[in-house]
Amino acid sequence: MNFSSKLIEEAVSEFAKLPGVGRKTALRFVLYLLKKDQKDTETFGNALIQLHQNLKHCKECHTISDQEICEICSNSSRDHSIVCVVEDIRDVMAIESTAQYKGVYHVLGGIISPMDGIGPADLNMESLVTKAGTGQVKEVIMALSTTMEGDTTNFYIYKRLKGFTLKVSTIARGISIGDELEYADEVTLGRSILNRTPYENSLSHL
């Protein structure tokens, strides 16, 4: 595409770098911004610039935060003896929105993926092992995805934490609430029978 302006070309190129955005969509975004006030676009630009400049990672759980210690880790009413291991901040937000979890988190910042050249050293792994070694953690819940990479990471964490006196668990896998059994995949259905829960437990979340 030939742009009549270098400024437009630059803005389009930047938008087109975003995941799932091509040059046509990027141009649509740019023309939309041009129709709005200059002030709005400047606010947008400044929000992006400040995003990186002022953002911190929590020293305890490595989640993204405005403070040195995030709101969850600095909250004394939460159970600091239960640590939920997640891949990134989106998983923290998803679990937080359930309002069912009262422990704290540990954000790995990715999962072990030899294909992408990501090993344990690239993740926030040592700080998890250090945290587990203090003796203050009673349970580590692994809430990683059920991909091959997620399973590898689960197994790695399990092996590293084996020597400590703490429980290592994973979140329950099974049929989603509201789903029909006949449409469920065999692996999930099979595991949901193997890992059946006492009937009283299934009432507790209602």
Next chain:
Amino acid sequence: MNFSSKLIEEAVSEFAKLPGVGRKTALRFVLYLLKKDQKDTETFGNALIQLHQNLKHCKECHTISDQEICEICSNSSRDHSIVCVVEDIRDVMAIESTAQYKGVYHVLGGIISPMDGIGPADLNMESLVTKAGTGQVKEVIMALSTTMEGDTTNFYIYKRLKGFTLKVSTIARGISIGDELEYADEVTLGRSILNRTPYENSLSHL
């Protein structure tokens, strides 16, 4: 969604204002930017800020340009006696990429749409009439969309230019090259028979 950081919340809100972008996609964009270098995100932010600040509209054709007079209008090898009326810069880019048009453009900046409260006074209409009145324009080609709004705008322009000694034409509507007749809609097929072209003309673009 609860964000752990105000900076993320601001960036997500800004992205979510873009057409077709929801808050989940916006968060995906923000997390993608956070994984990249701080410098890249700053370049992105600055590109947006400069977009509005330094951008000009060509004084002749109202297209977006870095100069006072755009490259097309200042090009003396182009035929300034033929003016193609388009809705916005995307149409200019589409026609330019065909490399078939050697005249100049006139960007209306929209089309007449009473539903959205857009009348002729909101568009670059008077400058088109002034341009046509100089006597240097021999032909005005209308390349607006075939919606009700486009037809209204076409008719308005036609009435305004009626008094001048110039040709007013519209781009040809017909069956796309490569399309099967049986799948064409009746209106298009009907008009393509009414406005049939001499066979020699159909060879010229091959």
